[in-house]
Amino acid sequence: MAEPLLEIKDVHVEFEVRDGIVHAVDGVSYTVNRGETIGIIGESGCGKSVTAKAAMQMLPKPGKVSQGEIIYHRRSKFDPSKPQEVVNITQLDPDGELIRHIRGGEFAMIFQEPMSSLTPVYTTGTLIGEALALHRWVPVTVGEQMSNKIMQYRHVTKEESREIAIEMLQKVGIPKPHERVDAYPHQLSGGQRQRVMIAIALSCEPFMLIADEPTTALDVSIEAQILDLMRELQQSVEMSIMFITHNLGVVAEMAKEIVVMYMGKQVEKADTVKVFYEPKHPYTRALLQSIPKVGRRTSERLASIKGMVPDPFHLPSGCVFHPRCPSFMPGKCDVIKPKYIEVEPDHWVRCLLYEDV
Amino acid sequence: MAEKIPVTDNVLLDVRGLKKYFPITSGLLRRVTGYVKAVDDVTFFVREGETLGLVGESGCGKTTASRTVIRLYEATAGEAFFRTDLFSTDGKVEMVNLFDLDKEQIKKVRRQISMIFQDPINSLNPRMSVFDIVSEPMVIHGLRKGPEMEETVVSLLERVGLRKEHIRRYPHEFSGGQRQRIGIARALSLNPRIIFCDEPVSALDVSIQAQTLNLLQDLQSDFNLSYIFVAHDLSVVQHISDRVAVMYVGKIAEMAGSDALYNNPLHPYTEALMSAVPKPDPKYESERIIMQGDVADPSNPPSGCYFHPRCRYATDICRTATPEFRELKPDHFVACHRAEELQLKGV
Ligand SMILES: Nc1ncnc2c1ncn2[C@@H]1O[C@H](COP(=O)(O)OP(=O)(O)O)[C@@H](O)[C@H]1O
Ligand SMILES: Nc1ncnc2c1ncn2[C@@H]1O[C@H](COP(=O)(O)OP(=O)(O)O)[C@@H](O)[C@H]1O
Ligand code: SF4
Ligand SMILES: [Mg+2]
Ligand SMILES: [Mg+2]
Numbered sequence: 001m002a003e004p005l006l007e008i009k010d011v012h013v014e015f016e017v018r019d020g021i022v023h024a025v026d027g028v029s030y031t032v033n034r035g036e037t038i039g040i041i042g043e044s045g046c047g048k049s050v051t052a053k054a055a056m057q058m059l060p061k062p063g064k065v066s067q068g069e070i071i072y073h074r075r076s077k078f079d080p081s082k083p084q085e086v087v088n089i090t091q092l093d094p095d096g097e098l099i100r101h102i103r104g105g106e107f108a109m110i111f112q113e114p115m116s117s118l119t120p121v122y123t124t125g126t127l128i129g130e131a132l133a134l135h136r137w138v139p140v141t142v143g144e145q146m147s148n149k150i151m152q153y154r155h156v157t158k159e160e161s162r163e164i165a166i167e168m169l170q171k172v173g174i175p176k177p178h179e180r181v182d183a184y185p186h187q188l189s190g191g192q193r194q195r196v197m198i199a200i201a202l203s204c205e206p207f208m209l210i211a212d213e214p215t216t217a218l219d220v221s222i223e224a225q226i227l228d229l230m231r232e233l234q235q236s237v238e239m240s241i242m243f244i245t246h247n248l249g250v251v252a253e254m255a256k257e258i259v260v261m262y263m264g265k266q267v268e269k270a271d272t273v274k275v276f277y278e279p280k281h282p283y284t285r286a287l288l289q290s291i292p293k294v295g296r297r298t299s300e301r302l303a304s305i306k307g308m309v310p311d312p313f314h315l316p317s318g319c320v321f322h323p324r325c326p327s328f329m330p331g332k333c334d335v336i337k338p339k340y341i342e343v344e345p346d347h348w349v350r351c352l353l354y355e356d357v
Numbered sequence: 358m359a360e361k362i363p364v365t366d367n368v369l370l371d372v373r374g375l376k377k378y379f380p381i382t383s384g385l386l387r388r389v390t391g392y393v394k395a396v397d398d399v400t401f402f403v404r405e406g407e408t409l410g411l412v413g414e415s416g417c418g419k420t421t422a423s424r425t426v427i428r429l430y431e432a433t434a435g436e437a438f439f440r441t442d443l444f445s446t447d448g449k450v451e452m453v454n455l456f457d458l459d460k461e462q463i464k465k466v467r468r469q470i471s472m473i474f475q476d477p478i479n480s481l482n483p484r485m486s487v488f489d490i491v492s493e494p495m496v497i498h499g500l501r502k503g504p505e506m507e508e509t510v511v512s513l514l515e516r517v518g519l520r521k522e523h524i525r526r527y528p529h530e531f532s533g534g535q536r537q538r539i540g541i542a543r544a545l546s547l548n549p550r551i552i553f554c555d556e557p558v559s560a561l562d563v564s565i566q567a568q569t570l571n572l573l574q575d576l577q578s579d580f581n582l583s584y585i586f587v588a589h590d591l592s593v594v595q596h597i598s599d600r601v602a603v604m605y606v607g608k609i610a611e612m613a614g615s616d617a618l619y620n621n622p623l624h625p626y627t628e629a630l631m632s633a634v635p636k637p638d639p640k641y642e643s644e645r646i647i648m649q650g651d652v653a654d655p656s657n658p659p660s661g662c663y664f665h666p667r668c669r670y671a672t673d674i675c676r677t678a679t680p681e682f683r684e685l686k687p688d689h690f691v692a693c694h695r696a697e698e699l700q701l702k703g704v
Binding site for chain 1: 414415416532534535562563564565566567568570571574589591592593595596597619620629630631633634635636637638639640641643645647648650651652703704
């Protein structure tokens with residue numbers, strides 16, 4: 001039975017800027033289950049990263065959650081039998097102690113641009129060690145009571161930390177990890193820096209990994225290694241993954257369930273096989289048809305989506321997708337805002353084709 | 358002038374034995390201590406009106422090979438024959454070695470050879486208006502003036518799906534996909550025969566990527582253009598290319614028609630690369646070949662076949678001898694010692 005780890009409930013995020021208010025995220029709801037992968041897809045600017053940042057309570061200024069809540073079912077890292085705590089992430093002080101424990105230790109995040117997120121003056125070993133010192137604990141038996149061991153947890157030692165760092169570097173496919181552990185970020189290639197960041201994120205064995213376009217800048221051979229590593233870790237430590245990408249191949253391979261976003265709105269959500277084989281929303285369909293498929297050279301031309309993503313200050317009336325939609329129904333789609341409805345069990349769509357209007 | 362070779366069937370560009378080594382220097386005297394063999398004995402050709410895709414992991418030499426052919430870099434060795442009528446006195450086409458041309462001649466030949474870059478944001482000068490960007494090549498070549506120039510720019514913009522009103526705007530006022538269209542309009546401005554496209558859609562969203570690929574295909578059939586299409590996305594390359602060359606550490610591992618290469622690869626590197634591409638089909642059962650280790654260092658490549666340390670089929674000969682790049686089947690070239698006997702899987 002799927003057990004929820006993180007529930008994103010009707011979340012709205014606004015940015016108040018000079019020209020007005022941008023509704024970057026406009027009513028998004030999904031649940032990340034323990035040990036499962038949810039894929040978030042959509043074109044750039046549709047609000048994927050902003051949603052993820054809201055879940056870490058680290059929205060850039062002037063962004064704020066204006067509506068909705070993000071519920072984290074927090075389990076003890078040491079004792080899984082302890083009752084879970086219910087934490088409302090949106091209510092936490094963004095600089096408070098609790099969120100700092102959660103970030104990095106319980107939720108880890110991998111971004112797309114690795115250079116800006118690695119401190120240049122530390123070696124890879126130090127960077128991984130820093131994360132370990134904060135968030136990884138080693139169990140020690142301090143006594144025995146009947147058949148129960150009494151456990152305590154201590155921080156990792158320097159030696160252990162170096163060993164773990166080397167092991168992680170090797171796992172993410174960095175050649176000569178014994179040497180690379182002492183390298184500085186600028187001495188590594190872009191692909192290697194990205195892998196170091198992944199090593200840092202995974203070294204603390206988080207409950208949830210937010211992977212925001214983690215392999216977009218990497219070659220397919222490295223991407224394959226990283227995806228395998230994520231799956232391996234997912235099995236061994238029951239890690240959930242929020243996988244944000246615009247690569248439909250990657251999401252098909254990784255995700256159990258998929259959320260499709262367009263202009264801050266969630267337009268479809270269903271099981272991965274359903275999304276690929278029975279997509280309901282015209283945007284999802286168009287997206288799937290617009291990608292070339294390796295090995296299958298079918299038509300000469302790709303089906304492209306006409307026009308461009310609209311300007312956030314001049315959003316189209318009715319359904320925001322209507323000016324680009326191949327199923328556009330005049331008098332309806334440009335007038336009525338579609339509701340988000342469950343068209344079949346666990347398959348949600350926001351489109352007037354499925355409403356009686 | 359140029360050494361002449363016979364004009365064969367409809368080959369437009371014929372590159373032979375191309376090498377580009379970048380010197381590695383050290384110390385105050387900048388003594389040369391070694392070379393990055395970025396392109397190391399590469400042979401390929403492009404026919405008129407066709408697209409040759411160039412794929413391979415980053416750093417394998419795709420950009421360097423393109424830039425060397427068009428003389429943005431000076432070649433270390435090799436020849437690049439280009440079919441043109443620009444230099445003949447009797448107006449006949451001939452094969453001219455681009456590497457023999459002098460400065461004036463290169464400037465002249467640039468009319469027929471054009472480029473599009475990956476990053477539509479950084480490749481356009483932010484202080485130039487769309488009009489300036491698109492007309493600049495024509496100004497350099499002294500081709501059009503005044504109202505005629507303006508007309509040409511407008512028609513180029515319309516041809517790539519932009520509007521007349523865009524002519525006085527600046528790059529930052531456009532989206533990534535629109536900027537790429539500005540770059541394409543500029544590349545078309547001199548009526549080229551061939552366009553080198555270096556990762557032209559890699560930075561674009563899928564829907565914009567599809568629009569751009571369709572545009573490139575339309576332009577190709579309208580103007581009988583040839584493309585060298587460099588990209589790391591194997592599905593995009595298969596879609597747009599008639600033929601594909603797979604590069605590995607400065608060398609071409611395999612070159613063949615798109616379908617032959619993807620469905621019946623002859624080189625183990627091609628097979629492994631294809632297997633690694635995530636397929637947009639959740640029911641696809643992947644049998645992924647994980648390549649061990651990293652791409653070899655082009656300043657210190659392994660002995661024998663450069664791919665041998667990562668190849669699961671490597672035998673003794675692979676560790677010692679360089680495999681010959683040969684035509685194993687008609688129009689299907691490969692550089693692997695074991696290509697005749699191996700049964701490889703395509704996608
Ligand atoms: N720091 C910011 N200031 C103002 N607006 C922002 C900021 N960050 C994001 N936005 C807005 O939020 C929208 C969604 O952004 P994002 O979530 O990063 O998109 P993506 O789906 O590409 O990850 C953007 O189109 C932008 O309008
Ligand atoms: N100007 C240069 N000076 C020195 N080395 C270079 C230069 N340009 C590229 N290289 C090296 O040549 C190799 C091939 O690079 P490149 O052609 O850019 O590969 P690709 O386009 O396939 O990613 C790389 O090892 C790169 O570091
Ligand atoms: S509501 Fe109308 S415009 Fe929007 S996606 Fe559905 S059919 Fe298209
Ligand atoms: Mg993003
Ligand atoms: Mg390149």
